[in-house]
Amino acid sequence: MADNSNNNNTNSSSNTGIQKLLSARKALKLNLEKSKALGLSIEKAGPRLNEINQRLPPLEAAVRPIRADRDALVYVGGHINRAVGPAAAVLKVFDAVHGLEKSLLSDPRNDLPGYLSVLKRLEEALRFLGDNCGLAIQWLEDIVEYLEDNRVADEKYLSSLKKSLKGLRELQNGEGRVRLDGGLLDASLDKLESEFRRLLTEHSVPLPLSSPSTLGQQACIAPSPLPVTVIQKLQAILGRLIANNRLEKCISIYVDVRGSNVRASLQALDLDYLEISISEFSDVQSIEGYIAQWGRHLEFAVKHLFEAEYKLCNDVFERIGLDVWMECFAKIAAQAGMLAFLQFGKTITESKKDPVKLLKLLDIFASLNKLRLDFNRLFGGAACEEIQNLTRDLIKRVIDGVAEIFWELLIQVELQRQIPPPPDGSVPRLVSFITEYCNKLLGDDYKSILTQVLVIHRSWKHEKFQEKLLIKEIVNVIKAIEGNLDAWMKAYDDATLSCFFAMNNHWHLCKHLKGTKLGNLLGDSWLREHEQSKDYYSTIFFRDSWGKLPNHLSREGLIMFSGGRATARDLVKRRLKAFNEAFDEMYMKQSYWVISEKDLREKTCQLIVQSILPIYRSYMQNYGPLVEQDASSNKYAKYSMQDFERMLTSLFQPKPGRYGSFKGRSPDGKFDNGMVDLRRTASAVM
Numbered sequence: 001m002a003d004n005s006n007n008n009n010t011n012s013s014s015n016t017g018i019q020k021l022l023s024a025r026k027a028l029k030l031n032l033e034k035s036k037a038l039g040l041s042i043e044k045a046g047p048r049l050n051e052i053n054q055r056l057p058p059l060e061a062a063v064r065p066i067r068a069d070r071d072a073l074v075y076v077g078g079h080i081n082r083a084v085g086p087a088a089a090v091l092k093v094f095d096a097v098h099g100l101e102k103s104l105l106s107d108p109r110n111d112l113p114g115y116l117s118v119l120k121r122l123e124e125a126l127r128f129l130g131d132n133c134g135l136a137i138q139w140l141e142d143i144v145e146y147l148e149d150n151r152v153a154d155e156k157y158l159s160s161l162k163k164s165l166k167g168l169r170e171l172q173n174g175e176g177r178v179r180l181d182g183g184l185l186d187a188s189l190d191k192l193e194s195e196f197r198r199l200l201t202e203h204s205v206p207l208p209l210s211s212p213s214t215l216g217q218q219a220c221i222a223p224s225p226l227p228v229t230v231i232q233k234l235q236a237i238l239g240r241l242i243a244n245n246r247l248e249k250c251i252s253i254y255v256d257v258r259g260s261n262v263r264a265s266l267q268a269l270d271l272d273y274l275e276i277s278i279s280e281f282s283d284v285q286s287i288e289g290y291i292a293q294w295g296r297h298l299e300f301a302v303k304h305l306f307e308a309e310y311k312l313c314n315d316v317f318e319r320i321g322l323d324v325w326m327e328c329f330a331k332i333a334a335q336a337g338m339l340a341f342l343q344f345g346k347t348i349t350e351s352k353k354d355p356v357k358l359l360k361l362l363d364i365f366a367s368l369n370k371l372r373l374d375f376n377r378l379f380g381g382a383a384c385e386e387i388q389n390l391t392r393d394l395i396k397r398v399i400d401g402v403a404e405i406f407w408e409l410l411i412q413v414e415l416q417r418q419i420p421p422p423p424d425g426s427v428p429r430l431v432s433f434i435t436e437y438c439n440k441l442l443g444d445d446y447k448s449i450l451t452q453v454l455v456i457h458r459s460w461k462h463e464k465f466q467e468k469l470l471i472k473e474i475v476n477v478i479k480a481i482e483g484n485l486d487a488w489m490k491a492y493d494d495a496t497l498s499c500f501f502a503m504n505n506h507w508h509l510c511k512h513l514k515g516t517k518l519g520n521l522l523g524d525s526w527l528r529e530h531e532q533s534k535d536y537y538s539t540i541f542f543r544d545s546w547g548k549l550p551n552h553l554s555r556e557g558l559i560m561f562s563g564g565r566a567t568a569r570d571l572v573k574r575r576l577k578a579f580n581e582a583f584d585e586m587y588m589k590q591s592y593w594v595i596s597e598k599d600l601r602e603k604t605c606q607l608i609v610q611s612i613l614p615i616y617r618s619y620m621q622n623y624g625p626l627v628e629q630d631a632s633s634n635k636y637a638k639y640s641m642q643d644f645e646r647m648l649t650s651l652f653q654p655k656p657g658r659y660g661s662f663k664g665r666s667p668d669g670k671f672d673n674g675m676v677d678l679r680r681t682a683s684a685v686m
Contacts, residue, residue, distance in 0.1 A: 108195040112233055115192075116240055189244055196237045196250060200257040203230050206264040207304065225308050231315050242320065251324070255331045258312070262305050262336035269297050274340040278350050284357040291348060291360045295367035298341050302374050306333055310378050323383070330383035338379075342390040349397035355412075355437055358405040362449050365398045369449070402450070403457040410473065413480040421488035425501040426594035426654070427508045428488070434481055435512050438474050442517035471521060478522065481509075499541040500593060506534040507600045538604070545586060546608045552579035553619045569626040576627065576636040579616075583639075587647060595652035609648045617641055
């Protein structure tokens with residue numbers, strides 16, 4: 001019994017343990033399931049927790065004002081409203097600026113007035129932004145400072161605001177306008193500059209020249225080389241460009257286009273000669289044709305081209321001011337060729353001194369003097385200082401050069417006295433040159449100009465000049481020529497050649513001065529004196545040369561044939577031989593002599609023919625038969641009547657290069673008949 005009781009107790013205890021284990025197992029299983037469910041719940045709650053964590057700072061910042069000071073909360077609304085108002089206005093205008101972009105990026109030529117109107121609105125908007133951006137930023141900075149001082153806003157939020165405001169302030173202090181409009185204004189102004197150039201280029205046409213020979217007679221061109229409508233458009237464009245500090249660019253474009261147009265107009269004139277240097281020509285005569293062209297071309301350039309540009313500059317830039325349009329015109333004139341014209345004149349003044357140069361300098365002075373009023377009006381402003389200085393320098397050089405050459409002319413003529421006279425007895429180049437030269441100086445083309453130049457030159461020295469001084473000097477030059485003739489006559493070893501030379505030159509002076517300004521100045525008595533001198537020396541020349549030949553044909557001893565026919569034949573032979581020898585010698589010597597004047601040459605030859613041929617014909621008719629039958633008759637009857645006439649009428653002909661006109665000169669620069677050119681030499685000042 002006892003064992004059974006123990007067994008029962010044992011079994012009962014085992015069952016209880018098993019039940020506990022099962023209960024524990026069940027509890028553990030249940031707890032495990034609960035843990036899994038809790039883990040899943042926690043896993044699902046993680047994102048929500050992260051989201052809540054992210055939302056906490058804004059919530060905290062939103063809740064913070066509730067924690068701020070009550071007074072600060074009361075006034076913060078007003079501060080915010082004052083700051084947001086200007087900022088909103090700025091943003092509204094900024095949006096409007098971008099609304100103009102499409103119109104301003106179009107071509108201005110399609111609707112220039114509309115384009116300029118839109119551009120003006122852009123300028124006004126940018127001025128508003130420029131004036132108010134700073135104010136808006138200041139208000140925003142004030143509210144940020146208020147929020148920070150009163151701890152009304154979150155620190156991170158305030159830091160972000162400060163950073164943004166700092167960037168705006170730097171932008172506003174730097175290239176604010178460019179950043180505000182994105183470069184729209186500059187792009188629009190560039191388009192306006194292009195339109196300004198296009199209008200000028202399309203309506204700038206070189207002035208056509210009908211003929212270079214009609215330069216001085218060509219009618220004036222239109223009052224303005226551009227249509228009024230085009231000028232109005234240019235002025236409108238200028239207004240906007242000047243308002244944006246682009247005046248210098250406008251002037252540069254204008255000068256470039258209009259200057260090129262003037263140069264194109266002048267190009268038809270072939271002005272390459274303006275670039276000639278002093279080393280490229282030997283004397284003024286070699287380029288005197290260019291000097292004549294220079295005067296015509298300068299007048300054309302000033303009266304037609306530069307006159308038109310002067311008026312156009314005034315029309316286009318008149319609203320800006322005198323200084324601006326005068327500066328613009330000055331640049332066009334200088335770049336288009338005015339300086340080249342003046343430099344050419346200066347080059348002429350630097351060439352070798354020569355009497356012909358005096359005339360060319362007077363031509364230059366006459367051209368400048370003719371344009372004096374035009375020069376003063378067109379180039380009188382301060383902007384044309386360079387042209388003024390070059391012009392004044394050129395005029396001074398011309399006047400000094402004229403005065404120097406003129407007052408030294410007498411000295412140069414006297415210096416020629418030491419030069420040997422021409423060996424052919426002709427008129428020395430100096431005589432023909434000076435007579436015509438002085439006539440030119442007294443002529444209508446030069447006398448008044450020369451007087452004016454000498455008056456100016458004397459006035460610089462505070463001296464007076466009267467016309468009688470000019471007359472006196474020229475008379476002295478002619479008297480010096482007479483003195484030279486006297487000296488040259490005495491220089492000949494051959495007295496006959498000396499008379500021949502005197503006859504030649506006295507007649508030259510008489511013929512070429514009679515009826516001229518110089519001849520009238522010298523007077524009729526002076527001319528008669530030279531004509532009488534010509535006759536006197538002509539008589540002596542003929543008497544001492546050809547006048548002696550008939551003496552060899554004497555009839556003495558032949559009248560009665562007193563010695564018989566053989567004696568008469570011998571006498572005729574001797575006399576014909578002597579005549580032929582004298583004739584041949586005379587002809588040989590004088591065949592090299594020259595009478596330049598045709599009338600004097602023909603008269604002299606005719607006189608010789610008339611003095612010899614009748615006597616020779618009569619002699620041969622009477623005594624020729626005595627020798628004609630002789631085997632050697634051709635030794636005595638050497639020339640026929642036709643031979644004599646042909647030979648005598650061909651005497652004294654000018655040889656090529658021995659005599660020429662006023663302009664003629666041999667290549668070496670010396671007078672052909674032995675008279676050297678009037679140049680500066682070791683013994684001369686010219």
